[in-house]
Amino acid sequence: MFANTFGTHLRLTTFGESHGPAMGAVIDGMPAGVAIDLATHIQPSLNRRRPGQSAITTARNEADAAEILSGVFDGKTLGTPICVVVRNTNARSSDYRPDYYRPGHADRTWQEKFGHRDHRGGGRASGRETLARVIGGAFAARLLPPQTRVVAFTRQIGEHRALDVPGDLSTELIDRHPTRCPDLAVAERISQELLECKARGDSRGGIIELHILNCPIGLGEPVFAKLKARLADAMMGIGAVVGVSLGDGFHDATTCGIDFHTGIDGQGPAAGISPAAQGIQGGISNGEPITLRVAFKPASTIGSMAREGRHDPCIVPRAVPVVEAMANLVLADLLLARRLNQLP
Amino acid sequence: MFANTFGTHLRLTTFGESHGPAMGAVIDGMPAGVAIDLATHIQPSLNRRRPGQSAITTARNEADAAEILSGVFDGKTLGTPICVVVRNTNARSSDYRPDYYRPGHADRTWQEKFGHRDHRGGGRASGRETLARVIGGAFAARLLPPQTRVVAFTRQIGEHRALDVPGDLSTELIDRHPTRCPDLAVAERISQELLECKARGDSRGGIIELHILNCPIGLGEPVFAKLKARLADAMMGIGAVVGVSLGDGFHDATTCGIDFHTGIDGQGPAAGISPAAQGIQGGISNGEPITLRVAFKPASTIGSMAREGRHDPCIVPRAVPVVEAMANLVLADLLLARRLNQLP
Amino acid sequence: MFANTFGTHLRLTTFGESHGPAMGAVIDGMPAGVAIDLATHIQPSLNRRRPGQSAITTARNEADAAEILSGVFDGKTLGTPICVVVRNTNARSSDYRPDYYRPGHADRTWQEKFGHRDHRGGGRASGRETLARVIGGAFAARLLPPQTRVVAFTRQIGEHRALDVPGDLSTELIDRHPTRCPDLAVAERISQELLECKARGDSRGGIIELHILNCPIGLGEPVFAKLKARLADAMMGIGAVVGVSLGDGFHDATTCGIDFHTGIDGQGPAAGISPAAQGIQGGISNGEPITLRVAFKPASTIGSMAREGRHDPCIVPRAVPVVEAMANLVLADLLLARRLNQLP
């Protein structure tokens, strides 16, 4: 649980302050021999997260160009630590005051905890730190089997909830609209609302839904490192997240066991597999689809600062690739852990 | 995230299979000099979790008597690892078949993952493992300041939701009723429903609410080990948990920022502290009350096995001390971590 | 480097104070499906270390009977944590005074560090703790390929040095003499000297030599977890050890490169393999024999206490199985680590 490192076997360490020289990531534990191309596998994920993509995101304009400093040679991983850095180029530090704690932000608690902080743009508590997670997730994704799909999308922003969601989601489909809501009618209403929010200094939260399809069987370790626990830890480690559920967990908690646990068979090829288990039984993946819901509170910058500054009225669309990245990190880490479970 | 160890500085390792010789815990990282008395500090927590407490819990009757094997001398911790064991005495292994995967349980995924399992009573995947967490939590609680209160209770079982909950909750108050629901009228309805459930082989889930009052300021580490992430990890590591939220997180996700972030002040002693932040800003505790909701799915044993076997129709009441234990472990671990944040 | 846990993938946690209720070990990370029999695989190693074996060891008489509490079922490991305990039965605590720091022992530094200690028999700083390492090593040995041989023996005690050492060492051969010196003529002289030492309250140190034959290729991780570094850490973690060298490292340091690096070939099947490398190049095993020397200082209990108390005049013979155990733990841990180096 070290502060800046995520994962046990595949370990992502992130570094960097929002207005410092650079953000970056060290990925250690990556096996050797994995084909990696910066332009194909890493930069596209960063571009999905980067600011300045549309009218509904912050105007801070960062190219977020990644450079690999180590660990990759001749297009393949070396089994050594991979360091990737992204320079900060468009910081506007004068927007921030050292003697002012922005309401609802990390400013005060970090100041009290460390006695010293980089007040410029939230320093390391800035959402900008998540670009390093996206880099880590892009490497992690390279370890997953090709048939495994990890796709997140905007299920809800404010009171607008996507209903018409295709079964066969893809990044392309989700990125058709800047809100990353695949129900285009709802997406338009969200877009409209966010523009109004921005104009009047308001903000919105929402719910991101994550689908994991064809998850390798056997991911998750007994007792404390259950797959669901690792996913919850990963998601709650994202700034504005205030809730995580497997499927519609808070609703399921109110149902009868006889209704909930239907369709379970004690015999045959699917013996013991529960359709209601959201792909995880005893903490371990059973190969069935996994759905995770991640709730974000409304962004903390409101009022005049929101109207005048460079802020997202809602971080949910840009958080979609971050949610995917964290899921990829969890799955890849547990995939490595699985190599240690049995005698070869 | 090692499978059987929880925590970084205060580390709980649990061991034991449900029908093996014993369950146990090793607590390492406990500072020296902490006064500990088995009868006063440890056994009472175990008694709250133990089976056979009332008509609405399993009939397996275990004394759950703990023995301290190491790490405590002369009534105080030595700073060395503390091992505590509880012998299994009332196992009825003939209830379980090695060739049968109980639907909805861990049987099949564990078998596939390890290729070998103790099928008796779920082996290590049994809820009985949580007694070791309760032991760990009891030690962890000894590290928290006396004014810090960590109290969990049954907020909801099935559709029955406690409404009349006193502000000043205590263990005594919560344990007045075997359901651990402090709204006694609702508690009675729950009790009635669980007896009916048991009779017809049905089961129920529910929601446990955790209150942390007077939490020390500065708990939670930046980025990945945020207090909320550690709590989510801790709770989702409990068997039947399917959701975790800070306060009513899934509802908060639908609100406007202007409504949500009210009452925040940029000046004065509370400058920057957000009433809506549920006591955690930037991942770090700010001293305000923390509320966590933990959703449990209905228990997996239904039908004839539920009618005839020794199972709880709803594990929520017995999970209350487990939720508290996990919270205590998180808080104590982060309290130790906080000692490393600044120069002395 | 946590205080009481050794290893990363295969993790041994030891617990117990010398005069407390029990000593014990938790072994976690052991893959499932490994055949284990207490009487065959564990107890014999403990018997080699246990006190009261001969006139040259302490008179404390402990059966050191191990009990497995968890993690093994039906003769095979479950992939869950294995807890093994050994009760303390023959402690004589009245020999020790809380207000007296035994010269040369851990008493004073532990007291200052923890502010509270179990003064009876050295508490946890007692050499008795190493029985838990022997247990751990016995499990670790089960993970090594059958052709791998890990054998330690007494190379030197005081000024008596074994010269006539058979090339094909085995436990049986080494245990022919209670000194564990395979050169029987020297062994007799050592034995005589230790009896004299004991009589006059003197003590001796010595050198244990460890041979690893048919070591799996590829053990050791780059940079910090080099095989030699892990072995050095393991050995220097034993109480009285004051030096470790690969082969005769301190002599090799004085030689010319041209003499030292002879017989190396840049071509053919052995291309790049150095005979002088002691089986480790770039920190990684190359399959050639490894020799490690471990220096022990003279035991600290001298004078009247040594004459009257229950102490070994030289711990080297009983440390032989401890050195082997630590080596087994290192090798097994790195063998698991190796599973993560490349794509499968």
Added chain:
Amino acid sequence: MFANTFGTHLRLTTFGESHGPAMGAVIDGMPAGVAIDLATHIQPSLNRRRPGQSAITTARNEADAAEILSGVFDGKTLGTPICVVVRNTNARSSDYRPDYYRPGHADRTWQEKFGHRDHRGGGRASGRETLARVIGGAFAARLLPPQTRVVAFTRQIGEHRALDVPGDLSTELIDRHPTRCPDLAVAERISQELLECKARGDSRGGIIELHILNCPIGLGEPVFAKLKARLADAMMGIGAVVGVSLGDGFHDATTCGIDFHTGIDGQGPAAGISPAAQGIQGGISNGEPITLRVAFKPASTIGSMAREGRHDPCIVPRAVPVVEAMANLVLADLLLARRLNQLP
């Protein structure tokens, strides 16, 4: 023991291949508020290690200019991860062939372990990696009390051994001569020998001695993380190191206890402190001076490659700051660990 990370509380992760874009370090766990100036505290240590310093070192000419990318603001550490990078500028990759395993080097074992390697200049197995350790050590040193002195020097190269060593060693004194041997007469003979070695393609090893004066009391954790074990691990993790001893451990192993343990007193202020204990009792520092000897084998590059290439005929002089850096890292890590031993 993760491959590329050293330390538990203060964690140094190094990255970079010798001929890749850059070498670097991430230091995490550094408390906030530590004053750091690149030019004053970091660069001088790097300059001591850098190549091209004199006729007896490699001709590779690297400025080794460090850049801090994160974790330091306004001249003080933030408590966040510190990333420091050094660009590689003077690599001559054509000297190395992918299909050739340099005898005695890491080439072959790394190739077999990872199946893919950066053959240029040894890739990550190059001694150039140690510059990142020097960076880490420079930060670690900032955590030690000002009166603590960590000084290493060349005690011996080949058969030339420093005899006339001043009691009050300092960096200035040691750096008076490029051999880092403080006995100037011996230093001159070493220098002469190394020039001859280089001319005929020979190489030398040697012994570095490390003195730790005024070590804080209470460093070292019981059982596995003893101070001496951590130091041994640290030193044996350096490329060419083949032996480590506390004082003259291999000699001490041959002495009588009565001679060795002289001058110990059971009473008074120094009760229980052993002059022979080399400052460490029960694995924990007692405040007395610590001496560590570190043996290096002769450098592996000999013959024509040594005559023509850019190699050090003896790495000992340049390894002196690396030995100090590793010691600083161990001490600072254990100093942080000590904060967790007792109740505050």
